[in-house]
Amino acid sequence: MRRGLTLGEVVIALGLLTVAALALMSVFGGGLRLSGQVKHSLTATQLAKSELESLQSGRVRIPAPAHFAGEAPVDEFPPAPYPVTTVNDVEYRTTVTTEPVPDAPGVINVIVKVQWNEDPGVVLQSYFHPI
Amino acid sequence: MRPNRGVAFVVTLFIVLVLTMLAGVMVQRLRHSNLFELEGRDQAAAFWAAQAGISYALGQWTADKSWQQDTYRVLEPSGASFTFAFGAGESVNNLESDVPAGTVPARQAYLKVVGESRGRQQTLEVLVGRSGLPVSRKEALLATGNITLAGAVDIKAHRSVEDNTEVEADLVSLKQAADADTISAPSGSVDVQGAVRCTSSLNSSINRTNIAARSFEVGATVDRPPDPNILGRVSAHSGAATPTLAAGQTRLPSGDTYFPNGINYEGDLELDGTNLYVNGPLNVTGSLSGTGSVFVTGDASLVGTTDIKAADAAGLALFVKGDVSLTGLDASSYIEEACAQGVDPGTQLPYSRFYQNTLDALRLMDQLMTAPDSLQDGSHWWDPAPGKTTSRKFSNAGAFNDHLTSDFDGLGDLLTHDQFSFLSTYEMVGIRENDYLQSNEVNLVGKVRAAVEAEHNPANATVKAFALKSLEQLGADDEGGFFGWSDSPERSIAEMEQMLATGDVTRFANSLNDMWDDPLLVNHPVLGPMRERLRQRLLHTLDTIRTGKLGAARFQGRIYCEGDLTCSNDLHVIGSIAAVGRESNVILNNCRITFVPEVAAQAGTSLGAVSVRAWFHR
Numbered sequence: 001m002r003r004g005l006t007l008g009e010v011v012i013a014l015g016l017l018t019v020a021a022l023a024l025m026s027v028f029g030g031g032l033r034l035s036g037q038v039k040h041s042l043t044a045t046q047l048a049k050s051e052l053e054s055l056q057s058g059r060v061r062i063p064a065p066a067h068f069a070g071e072a073p074v075d076e077f078p079p080a081p082y083p084v085t086t087v088n089d090v091e092y093r094t095t096v097t098t099e100p101v102p103d104a105p106g107v108i109n110v111i112v113k114v115q116w117n118e119d120p121g122v123v124l125q126s127y128f129h130p131i
Numbered sequence: 132m133r134p135n136r137g138v139a140f141v142v143t144l145f146i147v148l149v150l151t152m153l154a155g156v157m158v159q160r161l162r163h164s165n166l167f168e169l170e171g172r173d174q175a176a177a178f179w180a181a182q183a184g185i186s187y188a189l190g191q192w193t194a195d196k197s198w199q200q201d202t203y204r205v206l207e208p209s210g211a212s213f214t215f216a217f218g219a220g221e222s223v224n225n226l227e228s229d230v231p232a233g234t235v236p237a238r239q240a241y242l243k244v245v246g247e248s249r250g251r252q253q254t255l256e257v258l259v260g261r262s263g264l265p266v267s268r269k270e271a272l273l274a275t276g277n278i279t280l281a282g283a284v285d286i287k288a289h290r291s292v293e294d295n296t297e298v299e300a301d302l303v304s305l306k307q308a309a310d311a312d313t314i315s316a317p318s319g320s321v322d323v324q325g326a327v328r329c330t331s332s333l334n335s336s337i338n339r340t341n342i343a344a345r346s347f348e349v350g351a352t353v354d355r356p357p358d359p360n361i362l363g364r365v366s367a368h369s370g371a372a373t374p375t376l377a378a379g380q381t382r383l384p385s386g387d388t389y390f391p392n393g394i395n396y397e398g399d400l401e402l403d404g405t406n407l408y409v410n411g412p413l414n415v416t417g418s419l420s421g422t423g424s425v426f427v428t429g430d431a432s433l434v435g436t437t438d439i440k441a442a443d444a445a446g447l448a449l450f451v452k453g454d455v456s457l458t459g460l461d462a463s464s465y466i467e468e469a470c471a472q473g474v475d476p477g478t479q480l481p482y483s484r485f486y487q488n489t490l491d492a493l494r495l496m497d498q499l500m501t502a503p504d505s506l507q508d509g510s511h512w513w514d515p516a517p518g519k520t521t522s523r524k525f526s527n528a529g530a531f532n533d534h535l536t537s538d539f540d541g542l543g544d545l546l547t548h549d550q551f552s553f554l555s556t557y558e559m560v561g562i563r564e565n566d567y568l569q570s571n572e573v574n575l576v577g578k579v580r581a582a583v584e585a586e587h588n589p590a591n592a593t594v595k596a597f598a599l600k601s602l603e604q605l606g607a608d609d610e611g612g613f614f615g616w617s618d619s620p621e622r623s624i625a626e627m628e629q630m631l632a633t634g635d636v637t638r639f640a641n642s643l644n645d646m647w648d649d650p651l652l653v654n655h656p657v658l659g660p661m662r663e664r665l666r667q668r669l670l671h672t673l674d675t676i677r678t679g680k681l682g683a684a685r686f687q688g689r690i691y692c693e694g695d696l697t698c699s700n701d702l703h704v705i706g707s708i709a710a711v712g713r714e715s716n717v718i719l720n721n722c723r724i725t726f727v728p729e730v731a732a733q734a735g736t737s738l739g740a741v742s743v744r745a746w747f748h749r
Contacts, residue, residue, distance in 0.1 A: 009137065009138075009139040009140055010139060012139075012140055012143075013139045013140055013142070013143035016140075016143050016144070016147055017143055017146065017147065020146075020147040020150055020151065021150075023154075024150055024151075024154045027154055027158055028154070028157070032161075034161070034165055035161055035164065035165060038164075038165040038168045038169060039168070041168065041169065041172055042168045042171060042172065045171060045172040045175050048175075049175050049179075052179055056182070101187065101190070104186075104187050104190035104191055105190055105191075105193065105194045106190050106193055106194075106367075107186050107187055107189070107190035109183075109206075111208065111209070122172060123176075123208060123209045124175060124176055124179050124209065125176075125179060125180070125183070125206045125208070125209035125211060126179035126180065126182045126183040126186070126206075127182070127183035127184075127186035127187050127190075128186050129185075129186040129187075129189040129190045129193070
C-alpha cells in the first residue's frame with residue numbers, strides 16, 4: 001500500500017510556508033514603503049534644489065529675515081516651485097525661511113523645506129550673497 | 132517502507148529557500164536603489180553647503196578684501212557643513228595684489244570649499260574677483276528719449292586708453308515712439324565716428340541735418356542696459372562716514388563717504404579716491420573734481436567746473452538716479468569781456484592782446500602734444516629744424532636756442548615768466564598769426580589776471596572768483612604747478628623712474644615734454660610703452676587749465692543717469708554716456724565724447740561686488 005503525506009508533514013510544511021510568506025510580505029512591504037518614501041524624498045530634494053537655484057539666479061531679491069509657509073509671494077519671493085507642487089497626486093509643500101548671517105555682512109541664510117503628507121520632509125540649506 | 136515520507140517537507144524547504152533568495156536579491160536591489168537615491172539627497176545637501184561656504188567668503192571679501200580665515204561651519208537645521216582653509220594646496224587670497232600669486236591672477240582669489248552632509252562630500256573650486264557693474268554697452272551715447280545736439284559735437288572712439296586705433300562709436304536712441312527729430316542737431320556740426328541709430332522705425336526720427344556719421348539706421352534693435360541698482364548701492368553704503376563740508380573748499384577723504392540728506396554746496400568739492408554716495412540731490416556750485424566715483428539717488432546739478440576721473444581707468448564717474456545738469460560759469464566769456472575793457476599800464480598794450488596770445492599759446496601746446504609721430508615731415512611748425520635731430524622741439528636749452536622757435540617749455544615760460552631770456556630770438560611761430568611778439572609781451576597769464584582783478588562789477592563776483600582761481604592755477608610757477616618744470620634741466624631716465632617710484636606722476640608728466648622723443652625714453656622697456664598714456668595725462672592737464680575751457684565738464688569714466696542729461700557747458704567724456712530712464716532726453720551743447728570700449732566694458736570693476744568669475748569643479 002502506498003501511503004500519502006502525513007498530516008504532520010503537511011502541517012509543518014504549511015507552517016513553514018506561512019512563516020516564510022509573512023516574513024517576505026513584511027520585508028517587501030517595508031521595502032516598498034521605503035522605496036515610496038525615497039521617491040518622495042527624491043522629488044522633494046529636486047523641488048528644494050529648484051527653489052535654491054531660482055534664488056541663486058539673482059532674478060529675485062531675497063528679503064531677510066523672512067518666513068514663507070504658504071503665504072502669497074511678495075515681490076516674486078519666494079519663486080516657484082513655492083508654495084505647492086503636485087507630483088503623481090502627491091502635494092509637496094515648500095517652506096522658505098531666510099535670516100541674515102550675523103558674522104558675514106550681506107550674506108543671507110536660506111532654508112528650504114519641502115514636505116509631503118505627514119512626513120517631516122527634506123531640508124536643503126545654503127548661504128547667498130546677493131550682488 | 133515509506134518511500135515518500137518527508138517529501139513535502141523537503142519541497143517546502145526548497146520553495147522557502149528559493150523565495151528567500153529571491154527576496155534577498157530584491158531587498159538588496161531595493162536597498163541599493165534607495166541608498167542611491169538617498170545619496171542624491173545628501174550630495175545635494177553637501178553641494179549647497181559648499182555653495183554656502185562660497186557665499187560666506189564673498190560676504191567677507193566684500194567687506195574686507197584682505198580677509199582670509201580658515202573656516203568650518205555647521206548649518207542648522209540641515210546639519211550639513213562647509214569648510215575651507217588658506218595655505219599651500221588650499222585657498223589663496225590674491226585680491227589686493229597687482230601681481231599673480233602662482234596660478235591665481237592678480238586681484239583675484241582662489242577658493243576651495245568642501246561641503247559635507249551625512250558623510251557625502253562635494254568640493255567646489257572657484258576664482259573670485261570684482262566684476263563690473265552691469266551697464267556695459269558698446270554705444271558712446273545711449274538715451275531712451277530724444278537726443279538734441281548743438282554746437283560742435285564730436286563723437287569718436289579709441290580701442291583702448293593706450294591704443295588710438297579707431298573703432299566705431301555709435302549714437303543711439305531707444306525711444307520707441309514714432310516722433311520726428313528724435314535725434315537731431317538744430318545747429319552746429321556733429322561728427323559721429325560710427326552709426327546713428329534709432330529704435331523708432333519712422334524715417335524722420337533721425338534728422339540728418341548737421342550730422343555726419345558713417346551710417347544712419349531707423350528701426351534698430353538695441354537692448355536696454357540692465358538696471359545697476361543705484362538706490363540699492365547707495366543704501367548699502369549708509370553706514371559709511373559723513374564728512375563735514377567746510378565753507379568754500381572741501382577735500383573728501385578716500386574710501387566710501389555717505390551723505391544721508393543730499394549735498395547742497397557752494398565751493399570746490401574735491402574727491403581724493405572717494406566713492407561719494409549721496410542719498411538725495413547733489414548740487415555743487417563751484418567745482419567738483421578729483422579721482423573717484425559719484426552715486427546720487429536724486430538729481431545732480433553741477434555748476435562750474437567738473438573734472439572727475441574714475442578711481443581706476445576702467446571705472447565709473449557719475450551715476451545718477453535722476454536728472455543730470457552740467458552748467459558752466461562761462462568764465463571764458465567773462466575773462467574775454469574783462470580783457471576787452473583795459474590796457475596794461477606797463478606796456479600800454481590792450482589786455483585783449485594778452486588774452487588772445489594766451490589762447491594761442493595754449494592751442495599750440497595742445498597741437499604740439501597731439502600731433503602724431505607720423506606728422507614730422509618737414510611741413511609743420513613742430514618739425515625739427517633743418518639739420519637737427521630733436522623733434523617737436525621737446526629739447527634741451529641748447530637745442531631750444533638753436534631752433535629759434537617755440538617748444539612746450541618755451542610756451543609755458545611765455546605764459547608765466549616775467550623774465551623770458553630767449554625772447555629776443557624767439558620767433559613765436561603760430562602765435563598771433565606769425566606776428567612777432569614784442570619784447571615786453573611776457574607773463575601773458577599775469578596780464579590777463581590783472582585785467583580780471585581790475586573788473587569790479589558785483590554781479591560778477593562768483594564768476595570772477597572762479598576765473599581768478601583758474602588763472603592762478605594756470606600761472607603757478609613753482610615746482611608743484613603745471614609749468615613748474617619749464618626751462619628745467621633735461622630729466623634723466625633715472626630721475627623719471629624715481630618720480631614714478633615715488634608716485635610723483637604729475638611731476639613725471641610735466642617732465643615728459645622734455646623727453647618725448649628722446650631715444651632714452653622711447654627705447655626704455657617700461658617707460659617707452661607708457662608714452663602714449665602719459666601723453667594723454669599731459670593733454671588732460673592742459674585741457675583742464677586752458678582758459679578757453681574754463682567751466683568745462685570733464686569725465687574719465689562712464690556717466691549714467693535715469694533722468695534727463697542736460698549739458699550747457701563744454702563736456703568731454705572719456706568713456707561713454709547712458710541716459711536710460713523711462714524716457715531720458717539728452718541735450719548736449721559743445722561736447723566731445725571719446726568712447727573707449729575697454730572702459731565701458733569694465734565699468735565699475737573697482738566698485739562691483741566681489742563675485743565668482745570662474746568655476747573649476749562643479
